């Protein structure tokens with residue numbers, strides 16, 4: 001069952017989703033990764049994303065292989081570079097960095113990966129990726145050599161996202177950058193959500209339950225959490241409880 005379909009159905013049902021991001025470079029100690037994966041299994045995390053701005057060659061496939069051996073949760077590649085792809089993943093977020101004007105990240109890496117992806121017949125999900133100022137220079141800004149959109153320009157952000165969907169992108173990802181001081185604001189999330197008819201992913205700097213709640217409340221379909229869960233997997237039950245509360249609200253109540 002294609003991953004995109006699953007995301008679209010959950011989004012239509014107003015079921016918020018949680019993706020846990022694993023950075024292959026940080027995950028080289030696989031035994032250290034095991035507790036986080038066990039937590040993800042136990043709490044039914046929706047997706048595991050694998051990627052990072054800088055990843056050494058070979059680390060992506062080792063990491064995905066280890067994760068796949070330990071979970072049934074779908075694993076999505078979230079690559080920062082065309083060398084961060086591997087066949088074992090369930091799908092790929094084919095990110096185009098539409099907030100920036102660096103052709104390599106708009107289309108360049110995609111050309112390098114295209115034939116391989118076709119050969120693998122991997123599910124490839126066109127995703128408009130917007131980098132938004134999160135209060136500090138994060139690696140995605142440094143590596144992509146692009147300037148983040150100002151966080152107070154909600155109209156510009158929503159218009160950029162809308163243009164992405166008009167170009168055919170099936171998901172929009174609002175990114176404040178890993179370890180951002182400020183996560184994407186509720187105003188930006190809700191205005192983008194109002195204007196888009198595709199599922200919305202939000203990540204970067206969502207490092208506690210309150211921020212997760214606010215992002216979902218504002219209209220994020222999927223929130224992505226990396227650093228905080230990597231450091232404190234025990235945060236997960238609280239986040240899942242919040243997700244459950246949202247889901248219960250949208251369940252149809254019997255008469």
Ligand code: 1GP
Nearest residue numbers: 178179203204205226227
């Ligand atoms: C995913 O880059 C983020 O979009 C992850 O950010 O590590 O700050 O959770 P954190």
